[in-house]
Amino acid sequence: MNKFWLALFVAVLPLLGWSVVVEGRVPDPTARTIRVKGSDTMAVISSRWATRYQAETSGVTVDVAAGGSGNGISALINGHVEIATASRPLKSHEVRQIVSRSGKQPVLFLVGLDAISVVVHPLNPVLGLSVRQLADIYGREGSIKRWSDLGVVVPGCEDREIVRISRKNNSGTYYLFRQDLFHANAHFQTNMDYVASSEAVVQQVAQTPCAIGYVGMGFVTAAVKTLCITNKKGGSCVPPTVASVLEKRYPLARDLYMVTLGPPAELVKDYLQWILGPVGQEIVKKSGFIPVPKSAQRPF
Numbered sequence: 001m002n003k004f005w006l007a008l009f010v011a012v013l014p015l016l017g018w019s020v021v022v023e024g025r026v027p028d029p030t031a032r033t034i035r036v037k038g039s040d041t042m043a044v045i046s047s048r049w050a051t052r053y054q055a056e057t058s059g060v061t062v063d064v065a066a067g068g069s070g071n072g073i074s075a076l077i078n079g080h081v082e083i084a085t086a087s088r089p090l091k092s093h094e095v096r097q098i099v100s101r102s103g104k105q106p107v108l109f110l111v112g113l114d115a116i117s118v119v120v121h122p123l124n125p126v127l128g129l130s131v132r133q134l135a136d137i138y139g140r141e142g143s144i145k146r147w148s149d150l151g152v153v154v155p156g157c158e159d160r161e162i163v164r165i166s167r168k169n170n171s172g173t174y175y176l177f178r179q180d181l182f183h184a185n186a187h188f189q190t191n192m193d194y195v196a197s198s199e200a201v202v203q204q205v206a207q208t209p210c211a212i213g214y215v216g217m218g219f220v221t222a223a224v225k226t227l228c229i230t231n232k233k234g235g236s237c238v239p240p241t242v243a244s245v246l247e248k249r250y251p252l253a254r255d256l257y258m259v260t261l262g263p264p265a266e267l268v269k270d271y272l273q274w275i276l277g278p279v280g281q282e283i284v285k286k287s288g289f290i291p292v293p294k295s296a297q298r299p300f
Contacts, residue, residue: 037065038072038085041216069172084259087172104262112256113290115217115240119224121209123155128228128237135181156209164192165213218288
């Protein structure tokens with residue numbers, strides 16, 4: 001069959017009430033799709049949610065894409081998705097854009113908790129840092145350039161400058177880490193290594209004795225060392241754990257959100273309720289993050 005007759009055959013099939021089988025599957029004409037885009041931190045959880053939900057729910061497709069919290073919120077503003085995932089709250093200008101373009105208020109659903117974890121090479125003898133010291137390491141005006149400025153010697157990094165690993169500026173992790181360390185007009189160092197994913201942060205820190213980085217707690221592996229963080233001078237050094245986040249003691253804790261344009265439609269509402277139910281929250285836990293306490297869940 002030549003290309004002309006093949007194209008004509010495929011075009012006529014729907015008129016006859018037939019379906020085209022693609023890779024052994026017959027498309028479901030009643031299938032409904034939920035489009036999700038946003039946070040790289042939430043990408044693994046989002047994919048696991050989608051896979052499990054589709055297996056349990058007939059006729060629903062959940063398409064998931066990452067790209068960073070900022071890109072997900074932009075996609076929501078432009079009407080390209082039903083849900084944006086965000087590892088940070090919305091910025092005021094994003095809320096204004098949503099209202100201006102859609103006439104609706106954004107609705108944020110808390111779907112998980114996280115701790116931005118500061119990681120170094122396993123050979124680094126440092127056990128913890130204060131928020132002020134982190135600002136002095138990462139800030140453009142900071143005074144800490146080498147690990148020796150903290151009175152330690154890191155094997156393989158003698159007298160060399162600290163290698164600062166950071167997410168890119170479309171990342172919610174980047175935004176909150178910077179916000180927690182600096183006032184509004186402060187800037188990061190100009191000589192930082194920006195990487196596209198949390199996995200890349202961990203990999204680069206694990207391979208670089210001089211390095212320091214920050215990631216969501218679900219991405220920490222045995223290849224790096226996690227530091228405890230002190231909120232203020234003389235305070236206790238708090239590790240990023242489930243208990244320290246739930247008790248609001250860890251200085252770099254944060255919320256993980258799914259965002260909709262106004263109250264969600266029934267299809268999306270059912271999905272969000274499932275995510276906040278036992279199966280969805282167990283996936284959060286198994287992914288290395290913290291389930292949302294019932295008392296903190298938003299009513300539908």
